[in-house]
Structures are given as C-alpha cells and as structure tokens.
Amino acid sequence: xxxxxxPADANGIRDKAAIVGIGETEFSWDSGxxxxxxxxxxxxxxxxxxxxxxxxxxxxxxxxxxxxHETLLTQSLxxxxxxxxxSVSYGGGAGNAVVGHAAAAIAAGYANYVxxxxxxxxxxxxxxxxARGPERIAGGADSFAVPWGSMAPAHRFGMFVRRYMHEYGAxxxxxxxxxxxxxxxxxxxxxxxxxxxxxxDDHQNSRMVVDPLHVLDFCQENDGAAAVVMTTPERxxxxxxxxxxxxxxxxxxxxxxxxxxxxxxPDLAVAESEHTARDLWxxxxxxxxxxxxxxxxxxxxxxxxxxxxxxxxxxxGEAKDFVDGGANIRFDGMLPVNTHGGNHSEAxxxxxxxxxxxxxxxRGDSTAQPPQKTINRxxxxxxxxxxxxxVIIRRG
Amino acid sequence: xxxxxETAAKSRPMTAPLEGVPLPDLERVPDYECxxxxxxxxxxxxxxxxxxxxxxxxxxxxxxxECSSLQYDWTQVSGRGFVYSFVIVRHPxxxxxxxxxxxxxxxxxxELEEQEGLRVCxxxxxxxxxxxxIGMPVRVAFMPAVDDPDVVLPVFLPASEQ
Numbered sequence: 080x081x082x083x084x085x086p087a088d089a090n091g092i093r094d095k096a097a098i099v100g101i102g103e104t105e106f107s108w109d110s111g112x113x114x115x116x117x118x119x120x121x122x123x124x125x126x127x128x129x130x131x132x133x134x135x136x137x138x139x140x141x142x143x144x145x146x147x148h149e150t151l152l153t154q155s156l157x158x159x160x161x162x163x164x165x166s167v168s169y170g171g172g173a174g175n176a177v178v179g180h181a182a183a184a185i186a187a188g189y190a191n192y193v194x195x196x197x198x199x200x201x202x203x204x205x206x207x208x209x210a211r212g213p214e215r216i217a218g219g220a221d222s223f224a225v226p227w228g229s230m231a232p233a234h235r236f237g238m239f240v241r242r243y244m245h246e247y248g249a250x251x252x253x254x255x256x257x258x259x260x261x262x263x264x265x266x267x268x269x270x271x272x273x274x275x276x277x278x279x280d281d282h283q284n285s286r287m288v289v290d291p292l293h294v295l296d297f298c299q300e301n302d303g304a305a306a307v308v309m310t311t312p313e314r315x316x317x318x319x320x321x322x323x324x325x326x327x328x329x330x331x332x333x334x335x336x337x338x339x340x341x342x343x344x345p346d347l348a349v350a351e352s353e354h355t356a357r358d359l360w361x362x363x364x365x366x367x368x369x370x371x372x373x374x375x376x377x378x379x380x381x382x383x384x385x386x387x388x389x390x391x392x393x394x395x396g397e398a399k400d401f402v403d404g405g406a407n408i409r410f411d412g413m414l415p416v417n418t419h420g421g422n423h424s425e426a427x428x429x430x431x432x433x434x435x436x437x438x439x440x441x442r443g444d445s446t447a448q449p450p451q452k453t454i455n456r457x458x459x460x461x462x463x464x465x466x467x468x469x470v471i472i473r474r475g
Numbered sequence: 476x477x478x479x480x481e482t483a484a485k486s487r488p489m490t491a492p493l494e495g496v497p498l499p500d501l502e503r504v505p506d507y508e509c510x511x512x513x514x515x516x517x518x519x520x521x522x523x524x525x526x527x528x529x530x531x532x533x534x535x536x537x538x539x540x541e542c543s544s545l546q547y548d549w550t551q552v553s554g555r556g557f558v559y560s561f562v563i564v565r566h567p568x569x570x571x572x573x574x575x576x577x578x579x580x581x582x583x584x585x586e587l588e589e590q591e592g593l594r595v596c597x598x599x600x601x602x603x604x605x606x607x608x609i610g611m612p613v614r615v616a617f618m619p620a621v622d623d624p625d626v627v628l629p630v631f632l633p634a635s636e637q
Contacts, residue, residue, distance in 0.1 A: 210496075210568045210569035210572075214497060215497060215499065215500035216497050216498065216499045216500065217499075217500055217503040218499060218503065218504035218508050219508075219534075220534055221497075222499035223511075223595070223596055224596045225496060226498050226620065226626070227582055227596050227597050227598050227630075228496060228564060228569075228572070228577075228580050228582050228598070229582045229596055230496070230569055233562075234582055237562035238562055239560075241560045241609070242609070286565075287566075288566040289562050289563070289564050290562060290564075290579075291562070336540065338536070339534060342584055342594070342596065343533075343534065343594060347559070347584075
C-alpha cells in the first residue's frame with residue numbers, strides 16, 4: 080500500500096470561512112411557483128440576512144439534483160462574473176458537503192461570497208418517495224432492485240433499520256421518541272410544516288408504511304428553498320452579524336466500498352458515515368464531548384440513533400437508551416438535536432435547513448433555543464450510507 | 476418476526492413476483508450485467524466471479540474491487556442462503572402496486588451461502604410477511620416476469636435447515 084500522504088488532521092479550511100447569512104422561502108405542500116423563483120427568493124433572503132446584495136455573490140454551490148443551473152441564477156441574481164461554481168451529488172449526502180466545498184473555495188481565495196442553496200418542489204413536483212413510471216430499466220442498481228419492488232428510499236433504508244434493530248435491540252418505540260421530540264421542537268417553530276405535538280402512542284399507532292417504519296418515522300415531502308451565504312471571517316466582521324461569527328471549523332466527506340451501499344455494504348448495521356466521522360474529528364481535533372448540539376439528517380427517525388453512535392456521542396448499540404423518553408435529545412436536554420424540527424417536522428430541504436439551524440443556535444435565536452447553555456459548537460451531519468458529509472460550525 | 480405475528484391475522488403470502496413494475500431492458504443492460512439475466516433464463520443463479528482471485532461480487536462491475544482484474548466469469552451458485560434483512564411494504568408507491576392491490580409484499584436481501592456479504596435483492600414467496608425473519612433459510616426459484624416472460628426473475632422459497 081502506498082503511504083497515506085495526507086495527515087489525518089490536515090484541515091486547511093479551519094476557521095477560514097464564516098456563514099454570514101441564512102434565508103429560506105416558506106415551506107409548503109404546493110409553492111405555486113417555479114424552482115427558480117424559490118431559489119431566487121431564498122438566496123435574496125440569505126443576502127438580506129448577511130447584509131450584502133445578490134450581485135455581490137461570486138460563488139455558487141448547488142446540489143446536483145438541483146434544476147436551477149448556474150447560468151439561470153447568474154441572470155436572476157444579477158451576478159456579473161461567477162468565479163466559482165460546483166455541484167455536489169447524492170441527495171442528502173450533499174447536505175453538509177456543500178458547506179465544506181464553499182469553505183474550501185473561500186479558503187483558496189476563489190470567491191468572495193459563496194452561496195450554498197437547495198430549491199425544489201419536492202411535493203407538488205417530482206416526489207422522491209414515489210416510484211417512477213412503467214419504463215424499462217437500462218441496467219444498474221435499479222435493475223437488481225425495482226423488479227422485486229424495491230423502489231423508494233424507505234425500502235432500502237428500511238433494510239438498514241431492520242438489521243440495526245436486529246443487531247442492537249432497538250425498537251420502533253425508540254424511533255418514536257425521536258419523532259415525538261422533533262415534533263415538539265417543530266411545535267415552537269413557525270416555519271415548520273408539522274407543528275401539532277404527538278405522543279409516543281400516536282407514533283406507535285400511526286400507519287405502518289414500510290415495516291419497520293411507521294409513517295411518523297418519515298420526513299416530509301414539501302416545496303421550498305433554503306440558502307446560506309459564506310465569506311471570509313475578515314469580511315464577516317464588516318457585515319450584519321459581526322457580533323457573533325459562525326465559523327466552519329472542520330468538514331469531511333466519506334463513503335463506503337459498495338455501489339448502493341445502503342443495502343450492499345459489508346455490515347448493514349453499521350453506518351458508512353463512520354469514515355466521515357473519523358476524518359471530521361481528526362481534522363477538528365475534537366470529539367463528541369465538545370459538541371453542544373447535533374443536527375442530523377432525519378430522512379427517517381432511526382438515523383437519529385445511528386448518527387449518535389456513528390459520531391461517538393454514545394457507544395454503538397446504546398443510542399436506544401439515550402433517546403428513550405426523549406429528555407436527553409430535547410432542546411433543553413443533554414444533547415439538543417434538530418431543534419428546528421428537522422426534515423421530520425419542519426421541512427425537507429435536503430439537509431440545508433440543519434446548517435441554518437446550527438447558525439441560529441450559535442446566534443441564540445432558535446425557536447427552541449437551549450435555555451441553560453451557550454451553544455458554541457454544532458455538528459451537522461448528513462445521511463449515513465454511501466456518500467455522506469458533515470461539518471462543525473463554531474462560534475467565533 | 477414482527478410483533479404482529481401473535482396478535483393479528485397474518486397477511487397473505489406472495490405467490491409470484493410483482494406485476495406491472497419496471498423491468499430491465501435486456502437489450503440495453505451493460506455488458507458486465509448480461510450474465511446474470513442469461514443465467515436466470517437458463518434457470519440458474521449465476522453470480523459474477525473474478526477469474527483471477529475467485530471472489531464473487533454483486534452488484535456486477537467491470538473490475539474486481541479486490542484484485543483489479545478485468546476478467547470475470549458467471550458462475551452458478553447453489554441458490555441457498557438466508558434472509559439477511561427485509562422490509563414489508565404496506566403502502567404502495569407505484570401505480571401498478573396500488574391498482575392491482577399487490578400490498579403487502581416483502582423485499583428481502585438474501586445472503587448467499589457461497590460468500591459472506593454476497594447478497595441479492597429478491598422476494599420470498601409462500602410465506603406470510605409476519606413469518607419472515609432474519610436468518611430464515613431460503614432457496615432460489617425462477618419465475619418469468621408476467622409483463623415480459625423473457626425477463627426471468629430469481630425469487631426465493633423457504634428452505635429447511637441444512
């Protein structure tokens with residue numbers, strides 16, 4: 080094997096970029112407008128929050144699922160010269176990776192103001208949870224899954240969850256405590272789509288959609304857009320939120336070895352994002368004990384447990400005890416998670432709202448702000464299988 | 476086993492593959508996948524196997540991820556294995572599943588006995604969903620897809636313990 084030439088703690092972006100503005104549209108079941116309109120509105124809102132004009136933007140990082148390509152946006156936003164652009168693949172896997180890419184572009188000096196965004200009509204348009212039409216499949220992972228009815232994310236992630244339950248004794252009721260907690264957080268958040276509190280019995284009695292997943296284990300499918308504006312810490316000190324900077328301390332991405340690793344990776348009870356976690360902690364020179372709140376990609380509630388273990392907040396197999404009853408993960412608990420309500424109850428914008436919430440928590444203006452502690456560091460981590468990303472955002 | 480098995484009536488077993496769902500277009504599947512479908516049409520479960528190091532792999536790829544050989548064979552396996560993980564789909568997400576009332580149905584990852592971690596996605600027929608469990612021994616069978624009999628699908632049946 081060739082030597083590993085990259086020191087494990089190499090972290091060229093450390094504190095080189097700040098998130099200076101966050102913005103979003105309203106979240107809805109039917110936005111009634113185009114995805115370009117949504118993107119423009121969210122980015123404008125984020126620029127307003129930062130105190131810059133959209134014309135100041137010279138970098139764009141989008142999800143590769145995004146329909147709003149760079150040239151559409153340069154015209155709509157009035158960008159004269161887009162000096163840096165990227166698209167990051169893999170649905171929710173891009174959720175935090177976009178922020179890491181933006182930080183790298185800023186650290187390299189490639190652009191002054193970089194925007195990460197996601198805008199989509201994922202309810203009134205093409206729904207990710209719905210299977211495609213009757214056309215034939217030209218090979219690939221789908222051709223070895225769809226003929227047997229494996230057609231939706233829940234079908235594959237459900238396999239992961241089943242195996243996790245089998246190995247570690249977690250039950251649907253444990254997942255229910257995640258649902259109850261996220262809904263409680265959303266009940267305080269006027270942006271949230273689902274604000275009606277639920278009980279553990281509501282969760283247990285909710286419709287079984289893909290056994291072992293109840294409907295109250297699923298995230299929302301909705302329309303909307305979110306954006307964050309990033310720049311250097313030096314510029315951040317001249318902008319609207321100069322009092323409390325929110326710096327990107329470290330970022331990491333990682334994978335596993337297999338195509339369609341959600342169901343084909345070597346051990347289905349273990350998250351592939353453990354690679355991401357290892358690099359993130361090494362680069363940050365931190366551990367879970369240094370984190371004040373965790374924003375996790377809650378496409379399905381069980382991944383709250385799995386992320387808690389993967390990022391080392393609890394030993395493997397013990398998250399079920401940590402989340403039981405919900406007290407530890409509530410906004411006023413030991414480790415607040417998804418204080419905005421997450422994909423589960425606020426809105427599903429492919430994980431970008433989690434980054435926004437991390438910023439709010441550090442600024443102190445979350446609608447579920449932890450009452451008795453200052454939030455200095457937040458971990459935001461994305462999907463746990465195949466390609467994943469994570470960032471640590473800290474008070475500066 | 477699910478919690479329902481002792482308290483509620485069991486759902487009907489699957490007796491055949493699903494109808495009306497997308498199938499592979501065998502004219503368009505890539506060269507490194509064809510051997511799988513040629514095997515099923517011959518009534519054999521053939522899995523891609525590296526001609527150099529002998530490791531099986533699925534999903535198929537042009538290159539061996541272990542030894543980087545580009546040479547491979549399609550090797551018939553026993554078709555015996557066990558349920559590694561599974562879900563029971565109770566809510567249809569495809570029109571054909573909904574309209575033809577094909578829920579509930581199971582999707583199982585079957586681990587084949589030839590190699591640890593060697594898995595295929597399939598359905599287990601002739602067993603109520605409530606009776607499917609991790610570790611259940613199964614054996615392969617072959618059934619042509621209703622919508623295109625040229626596509627022969629491997630499915631699995633409960634097998635007695637060896």
